[in-house]
Amino acid sequence: MPHRGTPRRYRTTVTERRLLLLNGPNLNLLGTRQPEVYGVTTLAEIESRVADVAADAGLQVRAVQSNHEGVLVDAIQAARADCAGIVINPAAYSHTSVAIADALRSAGLPVAEVHLSNIHAREEFRHHSYVSAVADMVVAGAGPLGYEMAVRYLAGRLAQ
Ligand code: DQA
Secondary structure: HHHOOOOOOOOOOOOHHHEEEEOOOOOOHOOOOOOHHHHHOOOOHHHHHHHHHHOOOOOEEEEOOOOHHHHHHHHHHHHHOOOEEEEEHHHHHHHHHHHHHHHHHHHHHOOEEEEOHHHHOHHHHOOOOHHHHHHOEEEOOOOOOHHHHHHHHHHHHHHO
């Protein structure tokens, strides 16, 4: 119990200290999934690297991967309570999901969208992402480095 004269310490809210790292369908297969397109780095390796880069900036990470649209929407809604920003690779849902874009729009958090491959150099149906309209930054084609860039971007935004 603090005694008289002790300066009161205000705990910084966790909201300011955590990023949500969200990966969509089939990204659990990274490492073995079309390595010629997505490389050989596993999702566990990406999550670990993201956690390290975020830690350097004083940020924690909650990593969620799901193959289900509704689970991704739930994770975005939950982030409103205790996260300061979202790094998302919506995978195939980028090109189809109004629900995920709406959830991100409602979250009121800075959003960094990541694609391992350069979606603009691939099939036409991959050129449009619903998420890009709500993202503050988009990186595509940088491989796993794109996640690192996204974290650094959000850390910079949060430090402002
Ligand atoms: C992806 C690109 C999407 O078009 C694709 O459906 C994915 C991964 C990428 O990281 O390059 O699953 O988001």
